[in-house]
Amino acid sequence: MSVKSLEKQYIINTYNRQPESTLSLKRGEGVYVWDDGGNRYLDFVSGLAVNNLGHCHPKVVEAISSQAQKLMHTSNLYYTEPQARLAETLVNHTPADKVFFCNSGAEANEAAIKLARKFGKQNRGERAHEIITAERSFHGRTLAAVTATGQPKYHQGFEPMVSGFCYGKFNDLDSFAALVNENTCAILVEPVQGEGGVYPASHEFLAGLRKLCDEHKLLLVFDEVQCGIGRTGKLLAWEHYGVEPDVYTLAKGLGGGLPIGVMAARGAAADVLVPGDHASTFGGNPVVCAAANAVLQEILDNQFLAQVEQLGQYFKGKLxxxxNPGVVDIRGLGLMIGMEINGDGAAVVKACQEKGLLINCIGGKTLRFLPPLVLDEEHIDIAVTVLQKALQECL
Ligand SMILES: Cc1ncc(COP(=O)(O)O)c(C=O)c1O
Known part of the structure; x- marks a missing residue:
């Protein structure tokens, strides 16, 4: 039976495979992946902002295999060195004082939501449990994270949603300010909205949210799951704005391809959760943390982030x-770029795939480019040439 037939028969049908379920991938190296027919593709999807160091980066592979030969898992009843070292690096390079490890972006946001509620009760009163998030946001698929997600299409069929969430307009400070009341405990936003269509926050918006949170003793939480880990040319996207959160979440790119989630907090927020409040069996797994340590070592190399920023500008310039009159808008930060088109995005994705380039489309109209951060200008030139042909064919 083919992989496609096995999937149809045995896997719950939650994914729209790209496009029309035609591609079964077998191998990856650097910026390329190969399908089971041996065809090579330039990968501008990167596992949706996961393979930031490209596929099977030798240092990540070495870290994983070396740790796998020593200790693959142990309970969080015990200490392990890769976990402690990863926490140290994250704290040393960000405003956080302490971190919690889990396994995905949704879980990291769940942890942040629990922390925010407890912080609210302790600092603003028993009623303070409500979290303001943004319309068009995306925070994951578990029940609280999907409720935090300000897109009704993700709620449909799963009501009643979790109580205690309301939604302001992204980049509209007044709409957030109007929602703050005695029930509020936190504001949660992505510095660059990803799934919503690749929309960077404005500086005034993030700075205004910081001020609003300070005035009302609210926690400012940044979801850096997609835009973090070097994706925008800074380790974390908020560094572009000079606005620091109280709590932030990470996942995707941090594990170099292995599942990881982080919820990090600073100041009083870092001490809100106590033993028994929260836990994860696999959170901080030594193999995953060894991979993440290798990823951070590469990304924190000074040249690396500067190069991402420069490549991002080059790519945007080429786009x-x-x-093509069908191109409506090009936006993004670093190597997180969206191109809004007036036409059928899925058709463009398909045409690119047929020409050896993998890209993604969100909401039917925004082509999203999330290439591995280790690419060269030459790869960008190839991708843009393919895209140009695909746009000519489809728009
Ligand atoms: C900003 C953001 N937050 C959270 C998530 C959920 O992450 P995960 O799929 O690892 O649960 C995503 C996934 O796309 C995301 O883009």
Whole structure:
């Protein structure tokens, strides 16, 4: 039986495989992946902002295999060195004082939501449990995280949603300010909205949210699950804005391809959760943490992030040169770029795939480019040439 037939028969049908379920991937190396027919593709999806160091980066592979030969798992009843070292690196390079490890972005946000509620009760009163998030946001698929997600299409069929969430307009400070009341405990936003269509926050918006949180003793929580870990040319996207959160969440790119989630907090927020409040069997697993330590070592190399920023500008410049009337907007930060088109995005994705380039489309109209951060200008040139042909064919 083919992989496709096995999947149809045995896997619950939750994913729209890309496009029309035609691709079964077998191998990856650097910026390329190969399908089971041996065809090579330039990967501008990167496992949706996961393979930031490309596929099977030798240092990540070495860290995983070396740790796997020593200790693959132990309970969080015991200490392990890779976990402690990863926490130390994260704290040393970000405003956080302490971190909690879990296994995915949704779980990291769940942890942040629990922390925010407890912080609210301790600091603003028993009623303070409500979290303001943004319309068009995405925070994951578990019940509280999907309720935090300000897109009704993700709620449909799963009501009643978790209580205690309300939604302001992204980049509209007044709409957030109007929602603050005695029930509020936190504000949660992505510095660059990903699944919502690749929309960077404005500086005034993030700075205004910081001020609003300070005035009302609210926690400011940044979801850096997609835009973090070097994706925008800084370790964390908020560094572009100079606005620091009280709590932030990470996942995706941190594990170099292995599942990880982090919820990090600073100041009083770092001491809100106490033994018994929260836990994860696999959180901080030594193999995953060894991989994450290798990822951070690469990304924190000074040259690395500067290069991402420069490549992002080069890529955006090339996209802007594309002379196609169907292109409505090009936006993003670093190597997290969206191109809004007036046409069928799925058709463009398919045409690119047929020409050896993997890209993604959100909401039917926004092409999303999330290439591995280790690519060269030459890869960008190839991708733009393919895209130009695909746009000519489809728009
Ligand atoms: C900003 C953001 N937060 C949270 C999530 C959920 O992460 P996960 O799929 O690892 O649960 C995603 C996934 O796309 C995301 O983009």
């Amino acid at each position: 802007k040169e594309l002379d």
